[in-house]
Amino acid sequence: MMDDIQPPTQPTVREIAARVRAGEMTPEESVRAALDRIAATDGAVNAFAEVWADRAISDARELGKNPGLDGMGLAGVPFALKENTARDNPIVKRLEEAGAIPVGATANPQFCTWGTTDIPGRITRNPVRPGRTPGGSSGGAAAAVAAGMVPFAQGNDGMGSLRIPAAACNLSTIKATPGIVPGHVGGNDWYGMAVQGVIAQDNDDLTLLMKEITRGHVDAVDAPLPRRFGAVLDLSSPVAGFGAKPEWQEAARQAAKTLADADLPVREAKAPYPLNPLPMLARWSAGVADSLRDEGLPDHLEWRNRVHARIGRSLRWSISDRQVIRARSKMEKFLEGDNVLITPALATEPPSDGPWNSRPWSANMLTNMRYAPYVSVWNLLGFPAGVVVEPVTGVPVQVVARMTQERVLLTAMDRIAAGGVVGT
Structure with a gap:
C-alpha cells in the first residue's frame, strides 16, 4: 500500500559521483543498489515501464574499467529515462558521457498529453502525497526519484511535464529555453514548446546536472547573483x-x-x-495529431487523445x-x-x-x-x-x-x- 511507503534517504547525485570517483564505491555497486530499491518499492508505485537490470549492470562494469572515471561529473550515478526517450537521444548521450548509467524507462501517459500518469492496467502513484497523482507527463520520472529508486531521472516538458510532477512530488527541475538542452522530444517538439530536461532530488543536484548536460554552458554551481538582480x-x-x-x-x-x-x-x-488561449491549445493539440499521423494508431487510442488530436487537426492552420x-x-x-x-x-x-x-x-x-x-x-x-x-x-x-x-x-x-x- 502507498501509505506504507516511506521514501528512503538515498544519497544525492553529488554524493554518489564523489564516492565512485574516490574509489569508495564501484559503478556496479551503485547500480545494484538502485536496482534493489526499484525491486523493493516499484510494485506499489508503478514508476517504471521497463527495468534494464542486466544491461545496466553490464554498462556499470564497463564504466568501472574506464581510466577516465575519476574525472566524470556523474561517475556511476544511476538514473531513469522517460519512456518516450530513445537511448540514442543526445541528452542521454550527454548524461552517459558524464558517467551516468540508465537503469530503466519510467512511465508516461499516452502521447505525454496530460498532467496525470496512467494507462489501462497501470496507474503511477505519488510517494509523497498518497492517493494523489505524481503529475505528468513525466510522472513516472518524478515518482521514481521521490520514492528513492534513483537519484535523478530524465524527462521532458511540453506543457509543464517536468514542472508539474516536480511540484507534485516536492522535487527540483527546470524547463530550459529551447535549444539549451540537447535532444528533440519528437517531431517538431510540439511546434517548439517541448524541451528535454531532468528531475532531481534537490536544487544542488539539478544545478550539477544542468552543468553536465550543457557541457558547462549553464554553470550555476556556487554562482553569485548578478549585480542588477x-x-x-x-x-x-x-x-x-x-x-x-x-x-x-x-x-x-x-x-x-x-x-x-x-x-x-x-x-x-x-x-x-x-489572453488568447488558442495559440497554446493549437500547438498542444496539433502536436498530438502530428504524433498520430507520423507514428500511426496505437493498439488502443484513448478517447481523450482521440478528441485532442481531432481538435489539433482543426486548429493546425491557425499556428x-x-x-x-x-x-x-x-x-x-x-x-x-x-x-x-x-x-x-x-x-x-x-x-x-x-x-x-x-x-x-x-x-x-x-x-x-x-x-x-x-x-x-x-x-x-x-x-x-x-x-x-x-x-x-x-x-x-x-x-x-x-x-x-x-x-x-x-x-x-x-x-x-x-x-x-x-x-x-
Missing part, C-alpha cells in the same frame, strides 16, 4: 478563473520574502499573460510565429534584465491517482487547468522556468527568467531553497 512576485493565474489555493500562494510569498530579507529588490506586479513573438515581447518588457518572476507552482493539490485515461476529454482538460494553470504559458513563450521547494512552507514554487538566463534562474532557485542569499 531583482524579483517580481505574481500570484495571479495565467488562466482566468483558476487561481491558487492559499497554501500555494503562501509558498510564493515566502520565496519572495526570503529574497527581500536578503536585501534584494522584490516587487509585486501582474504579468502580462496572453503562427507572430502570435508568440507579440506575447513574448510584452513579457520581456515586463521582466527586464536579470529579474526573475516568482509564481505558485500549482494551484491546488494534485488530483486523485485514478484511471484518468478512461475519463472524458473534458474531465481531463478541466482537471489539468484547475490544478496546473501556471506552467504552460512558459512553453509557449520559451522562457526558462523551474520548480523548487520553498523550505519554510515545504511547498514548491515556480521561478521564471528571461530566455537564455538559466544561470540566473538556477542561482535564484538556490537562494530560495537555502532560505536566503549565500555566497554572493
